[in-house]
Amino acid sequence: MTNSSEIIKLEKYLKKEDFETFLENIRKIADYNPETKSWKINLFKIQNIPLEEVKEIVRTLSSYVKIDEDYIIRLAQKEAKKCYIDNYLNMLGIDYEEIEPIRELVLIGKRYPRLRSILFLKKVIDYLRNKGIDVTFNRRILEVQMIREKGFLLVKPFAWDRELLQILKETCTLSYYIEQPVLGPDKSYMGSNIIERKSRAYRIDWSTKTFITYIAFYDELKRKLEDYGFIILTRMGNNRRIGYEVKENFVLLPHQEEAYRLWRKKNRGTIAIFTRGGKSFIGMKAIADLKEKTIIFVPTRELATTWKNYLIKYLGLKDPQIGLVGSGILNIRDITITIYNSGVKYLDRLQGNFELAIFDEAHHVPASTFKEVALRIDALHRLSLSATPKRRDNNERLLFKLSGQLVYSLGYKELLQLRIVAPIEVYDVYFAEGKEEKMKYLIGILERYKSSKTIIFTQFLNTAQEIYEKLLLQGYRSLIITGQTPDSRRKRYFEQFIKGKVNIMISTTVLDEGITVPDAEVAIIYENSGEARQLIQRIGRVIGYQPGKTAKIFEIVDVTNPREKYAYLRRKWVQELYNIPELKKYLELEKRGGETTRIYQPRLDFYDVNEKSI
Structure with a gap:
């Protein structure tokens, strides 16, 4: 039972300098208990301070709190009992009665008490020292x-x-x-x-x-x-420093600075910033500061091209200094970009080369193949970047386990306030009964926004091809980009879309991430999986900020198709992410021409037809 003379409680207000003096002295002889907001005398501390110093501490503290000076001085004069814990965790010099309160941590042997596990050593030592017992042991254990x-x-x-x-x-x-x-x-x-x-x-x-x-x-x-x-x-073995100069040619925005500061505490963790929030600049800041050999994982060729252009433009790298693993290329350099699937294939070649791993669009990492990348790459420092790490199947726990816990999160509302994303003026869902009615809704939307740049998203190659052919018959000029479209043709198509020669682009999942056309404002979700993160990424392709711009989002759901209907029910909550109370205010501002005087960070992932593609 605790002696009341061992408890010290501050019960009056102290001036700053007096409080600092109180803390300096009380910490030398006692431990603070936040639950009781009091201090408990630590016998081990007292008995390891010269007696005259204890007397001086007690005299000083008596000016601020009630304290039993005689009792504490007697404790200081009492010779400490000694205990030695050997390499086998035997507790030599201790009576069984003295360890009764920690009986669950100790085994009762024939000759000596013995710790149940080395895991309990710290806890037992703290207990014994608090009882005034001098504990020694071989620190090597x-x-x-x-x-x-x-x-x-x-x-x-x-x-x-x-x-x-x-x-x-x-x-x-x-x-x-x-x-x-x-x-x-x-x-x-x-x-x-x-x-x-x-x-x-x-x-x-x-x-x-x-x-x-x-x-x-x-x-x-x-x-x-x-x-x-x-x-x-x-x-950790061999030196993994970058062998050439890296120049930082950008400045982080305040929200990026805060995210980066939190990540730098451990050089490990996940940063979730809603689509269009400039996550990749945080990755480049890590590369510039750490100057460690870096592997960057991305889900698509388009995003690999984006990162390559980032590194050239914002870190001053030369094309030959950037490695690539993917698209039939195996070229490993101090800073290397790899598509996730290719990373899995060549993991044995990638191991042993990198100290910083950046997992872009990191919600891919928990998938069965991608988790092998995050598990087996032997980079010590890890940065996961994602707009939507939360997954319907709860596998974000795997992401956090392998690359670090969530350290920063920023949503659509905050990005609107920063003028980094455009407000969504229209978000409508059409429920069609069969393919014919679905196509009718699609034509209706295209007719309404005939002069707007529009991206139509599908899940399947056959669907994309079918839409392309039907639009052609209806007199609409459109482009189709899928995973099978050759790079040279992709670049040509993007150039036509950017310059407004063609206003409609049809795509499968290949454009879900990494590419944004600044003045594209209409997204038509013709097909989508039940994954909320996929829908968020697709919407992100058309909400890049431009003064005066507002975005229009449409989902078309065939309710006669059970798979399509169920997928919609699983993802329908996404619409609420964009339906914020302040939305009307931002729409009115943009319709008046936007905040044209604001300087915001350039976005390289706005597609630039002059950039080199991979």
Whole structure:
């Protein structure tokens, strides 16, 4: 039971200088309890301070609080009892009665009490020292070596036990979800069940007492072990610095600065900024500051081209200094861009080269192939960039596990205030009964916005081709871009669309991310999956800010198609993200011509026909 003389409570207001003096002295002899807002005498602290200094501390504190001076001085004069904890966790010199309050942490041996696990060492030492017992032990038993070697993380504790091993196993086990389709009696798609799966991402070499896992777990392992009092000895191996000059030719906006500052605390984490918020500039800032060899993962060739142009324009790199893995190219440089699928294919070649990994459009990472990239790449520092890390299947937990927790988030409302995105003037959903009515709605929208640049999004190549052919018969000139469109033709098509020679572009999922035409203002979602993030990305293609511009969004849903109807029901909440109370104010401002005097960060991912493509 705690002696009341051991509790000290500040019950009056102190001036700043008096409060600072109080804190300086009370911390030398006591520990603060935030729950009771009081200080408890720490016997170990008192008995490790010279007696005359204790007397002076007590005299000083008595000016501010009620304190039992005689009791504390007697504690200081009392000789501390000693305990030695050996390498086998035996507690020598301790009576069983003295450890009764921590009985659950201790085994009762024939000769000595013994710690149940090395995980409890810090807690037991704190308890004993607070009781005035002088504890000594071999500090090496708390040492854990963490070594990067041949693409893996080797964890070598000086002392092993079952509980420690369990912590390592739990930390390095991946938990994720898979979707299992549910079919109706007529074999039509009715939805899906979410099923949890677990995967071990470690092995143990008992001959060398080494726990072998991946660098992706380094930060979490280090944090958990340090919380238990372990001393981490890190060896990361070879130098992975960029071998040429990187020039920073841009300035971050305030929201980007804040996001970057939070990420830099650990050089690890996920940044979620709504589409058009300039996430990639944060990635370039990391490259410029860290000057570490960098691998940038992207989902499409178009986004790879965007990043290459960023690096040339904003970091002063030369074309030959930028590596590329993808589109039939395997060219690894100090700064390399790779398409996710190609990254999986060539992971063995990529390992051992990079210290910073940037996962752009990072919501792709939890997918089965992409998680292998984030797991097996051995870069210590990690930055995930995404507009929409939240996933319907809850696999964002995998993203956070492998690249770092969410450190910053910024939504559509804030980007409107910053004039980085355009307000949405129209967001309508048309429910069609069959393909013919669906096409009729499409023609109606195109007729209404005949002079506007419009992007029509589909899911399937056949649908895109069918729309193209029907529009041609109706007298509409349009372009079609799919994953099968050759690069040279893509560039030519984009040039025609940019210059207004053709106002309608039809695409499959290939244009969901990474490319924005500044004056495109109409998006028609003819087909979409149930993934909310895909819809958000598609809307993002037409909401890039320009003074005076407003965006128009249309979804056309065939309610006679069960799969299409169910997909809409899963994603329909996205519309509410854009329906904010302040929207009317921003629409009125843009219709008056916008804020033309505002200087906002140039956006390279506005498609530029003069830029080189990959």
